[in-house]
Amino acid sequence: MKTSAFLYPWDVVGDPHAASRIADLGVQQVTLAAAYHSTRALTPRHPRHRIVTAQHAAVLYEMDEARWAGRELRPYGAGAWASGDAYGEAAAALTEAGLEVHTWVVLAHNSRLGAERPDTSVVNVYGDRYPWAPCIAQPAVRALVVELAAEAATRPGALGTELESCGWYGLAHLHAHDKIAGVGLGDAAQYLMSLCFCTACRDGYVQQGMEPNLLAAAVRHGLEPVWQGAAPADAGIEKLLGAELAAATLEFRTRTARTLQEDTVAAVRAAAPDGFQVLLHADPVAYHCGANAGVDPAHILSVADGVVVPCTGGPRLLTPFADQRAGGSVLAANLTVVGGMGGSPGTLADDAARAAGLGANQLRLYHAGLASDADLTLVPDALSRLA
Template identity: 70%
Template sequence: MKASAFLYPWDVIGDPDAPARIADLGVRQVTLASAYHSTRALTPRHPGHRIVTAAYASVLYPPGEPYWRGRRLRPHPAGSWAPGDAFGAAAEALSAAGLDVHSWVVLAHNSRLGAEHPDTSVVNVYGDRYPWAPCIAQPPVRAYLVALAAEAAVRPGAGGTELESCGWYGLAHLHAHDKIAGVPLEGVAQYLMSLCFCPVCEQGYLEVGLDASELRVRVRRALSPVWRGGSVDASGAELLAATLEFRARAARELQEAAVAAVRERAPAGFQVLLHADPRVERCGANAGVDPGHILGVADGVVVPCAGGPELLAAFAARGSALSVLAANVTVVAGLGGSPSSLGEVADRVRGVGATELRLYHAGLASRGDLECVRTSGAVG
């Protein structure tokens, strides 16, 4: 089964053994970050360092000055964790080892953007801003994300791209010293806490027949029992359905525009995939999509399968023989993955319709994790 391993440029640069080590896993492809959010990452085999701290969301190559000139919203180049054209240098080394390279582009997840331009962020029903979550309904934000998708995706050495966070981001976010788990927020409550009430979204609700002031009261009322230890009010499901038309439309418009911009810039045959969840209301790295729609826009999807292959079924039912359905599985035991059972996992996802595997994450995995991948017989 064709597989691609996720990597950061800093997993490769300065480690001359890294390309061969990845190729030895049996994978044919690497999905290499070219635009990424802030993170702290382990590099357990690198000869020069063990911890890489990416202080802010950045592009891992030099952004084109003529391309961004005059734009209020623009990406920042990486700091010392990925200086210069880190993506290009890593891609060249991986290609020399016989590996295909596709870019990995994180879009609507950017805390620095929210810090520098607070008006671009999602604003929840209580007036709290989520600086990590750009509001994709705002035209300037959408224009920025579309431009970023095109530049970060089509890098020298890349034969395709995977667009992550190409949709709404909401409350769920692994933030530094996160302390929001005191009250469980699942399902509808998580959705309601992810609704945006910026001026653009308020106008959007009005366009689907929802007065923003009244909606704010209703959402707060539906959430009120949650803060007292109960469950979201029964009206919460109605509010989800009522607001989803506008939010789904905003996400579709971003996804269509981003894919079109990538294809306009890319050479023929350049593959475009989206990290996606078939539940349209979902926020986060795997954007909620309508399976039939997105498979008519992109070449395929990368679907989270760490909890099982169930989410693949909706895409398999709507895809064509040409659609790429990649199952994203975690192969880092310390992050909850089961690399020792990768062969069984591959069989299960193939049975539901997966055509490829994505292995998260070859740079973070221990030596033992990688040995499990290499001997699993699941990749090739």
């Protein structure tokens, strides 16, 4: 079973032993960040630093200025955390160590864009903006996502790409000093709090046959028992919003995400060499938001070469994709191997076997740069047992 480890360029650049250390894990591939959101990351083995603070979403290479000239929105370059062509330098070292390199590209997740251009952000039914969540119904945001994917995914020497957050982002976000857990929000409430009411989305609701102000009133009405603690945590979207509005909003959002995914994959393929693999980080529940975009499994497997599916909480999300897979589609199970982040490297072999039993034909290990030495020492034996 082909296995890839996630890495950041700063895990490799400046550490002469990093590439060989990763190769010694027994993986065949590295999924290396080429465009990434803001983060604070541990680097427990690096000879020059222990914490890297990426202050904003950025490309981790030197972007093509001519490509972006005159565009309304454009990516941001990285600061000292990934200066110059950090991606290219790391990729070269990994390739020299005998590893395949695929790009890891984060798309609709950008807090700096939301801060500098608040009009581009998702705005909820109460008028609160989510600066980390660019609204993918807006033409300028869609143009940014598609062009960024074409540039960042197809870095020289890359054999494929994995596109993260290629769809709707919403309320859920690993935000600094987060304090929004005072009221438990189930899936349905998360969805209602993630519905966007920016101008573009309001126009989309009209085209879908909904009156935006009436929809907003229905959303607020559906959420009121949630704030009062009177709604069951497992209440469905139809229960809170009504079946007709639930279906109509999901149809608009699903169509918006589908067309973005189609355009993005097409742009990457147009820019890439023959045989270049395009995967999406995906969730089989269409109304889910975030890094693993909610998709329709049959549709996305007809568009991309496969999907990367979060499996740290168990492999159940693989089944809807396995049921729709045909031919050589990749179904990669993403398993966290960082104990401090909820992963279980000690059960990696068993977890991978369960994932394979539900249709996974590849593995992803999150994240070889963040894991402790104790976590990483468990990986080679686990992978050898899967051979």
